[in-house]
Amino acid sequence: MKIAVSGKGGVGKTSVAAGLVLLFKNKGKKVIAIDADPDANLAATLGFLTSERPAPISELKKIILERTGEVGSFFKLNPKVDDIPDKFSAKRGNITLIEMGTVKKGGSGCVCPESAFLKALLSHVFLNRDEVVVVDMEAGVEHLGRGTAQSVEKFLIVVEPNNTSLDTAKKIKTLAEGLGIKDISVIGNKIRSAKDKDFIEKNIKDIKIQGHINLDEALLNSRGILPEGSEFIKNLAEVFNGKTNR
Secondary structure, three states, X not given: OEEEEEEOOOXXXXXXXXXXXXXXXXXXXXXXXXXXXXXXXXXXXXXXXHHHOOOOXXXXXXXXXXXXXXXXXXXXXXXXXXXXXHHOOEXXXXXXXXXXXXXXXXXXXXXXXXXXXXXXXXXXXHHHOOOEEEEEOXXXXXXXXXXXXXXXXXXXXXXXXXXXXXXXXXXXXHHHHHOOOOOEEEEEEEEOOHHHHHHHHHHOOOOEEEEEEEOOHHHHHOOOOOOOOOHHHHHHHHHHOOOOOO
């Protein structure tokens, strides 16, 4: 199973990604958890200590330079990356954590050795690894290419009941469809009432709604760590498995 999770900042995207990692881990599956959001919080949400976190891939300057063979403005778009997931990751039980890191962009449409390396790495993990892969994306499809996108089995856009998150979801859907991703759906998060569900459903007409997750007040006191026995995870499991009403 290859899953990408996206959405506007603050909607609970990382909590959903972390929840899916824990759900598959608890089923005995090996999971590669990839934090592809520059505002990297997946490690903390999964309970990794700061000292356990892996080096961000984008900061491996020497390796990136060696592998991309950069000379002036020319560099390889398909560098060797097959050894990177095992060498530059943090492991806890069945979870392998990779942090992509931040690429400084020189302008719109910028392609640089770092971004080419990250895109090649994500493509390798999606296409050539047997583990379950869960990617916490930024609000877009930055690291996905067309070939990679064909391996995305579920593209989940997390929203909350407000116009800005729904507008972002529509933009993300357009980007994802442009790459050929087929299974795109919305998860409503931080739901307080039936009115919240109705608001999302009335304003999201052209995206499949996977389900809704109720606001879990206990998460506010969890110090950023997602508790495995939380109502949030139980609710997410029902939503992901299609057992909740829209």
